[in-house]
Amino acid sequence: QVQLKESGPGVVKPSETLSLTCFVSGFPVNSGYFWGWIRQPPGKGLEWIGSIFHSGTTYYNPSLASRVALSIDTSKNQFSLRLTSATAADTAVYYCARTLGGSAANPFLFWGLGAPVAVST
Amino acid sequence: DIQMTQSPSSLSTSVGDRVTITCRASQDISNYIAWYQQKPGKVPKLLIYLATTLQSGVPSRFSGSRSGTDFTLTISSLQPEDVATYYCQNYNSPPITFGQGTRLEIK
Secondary structure, eight states: EEEEEEOOOOOEOOOOHHHEEEESSSSSSSSSSSSEEEEEESSOOOEEEEETTSSSSSEEOOOTTTTTEEEEETTTTTTEEEEEOOOGGOOOOOEEEEEEESSSOOEEEOOOOOOEEOOOO | OOOEEEEEEEEEEEOOOOEEEEEESSSSSSSEEEEEEEEETTOEEEEEEEEEETTTOOOTTTTEEEEEHHHHHHEEEEEEEEGGEEEEEEEESOEEEEOEEEEEEEE
């Protein structure tokens, strides 16, 4: 059974870098699926941040692409998100997820429980 | 980017009623749409993908359909446990985009 768990600081100061890691268990991250990040601001809808393949292929939301970087560590079975120059608008619950199928053109089937991140002084 | 216009934004209806939620894509996305259910305080759950395919374990009262760039999620007979917010998702190709969500309540 695929399990994902996000880990992060909880609070980030404005202008600093928001970093999150998704720890994956029960399934190897190099097994041919895409791994993604999705966020949800308080009381609002879902926003896709980006997706990564074990080869390093990445796709980013154009609205965030200048500030986002995804990486994957197959030896530790985890993948990570870095979002630079954080502002209050980045306050959200951040979810990591795995796709249903092996291409980027797939919905997300497995989700982590989410990590709340507040950007605040 | 492909925009997904979801309607209505909220809905209040009775147990046993038929519920319809619609998403319109701003351009052709073939059948690459998924529907998710998010109960309050919970993680989104995949209900339907490829417009009409029911994810394993999802009750058969949920169904999806397509007409051109208009997509519909239908609950044939609303149950109390269906109270949630529902989102459509375009995954035709990156960037992936979500609809704004439909909040479903019981009268």
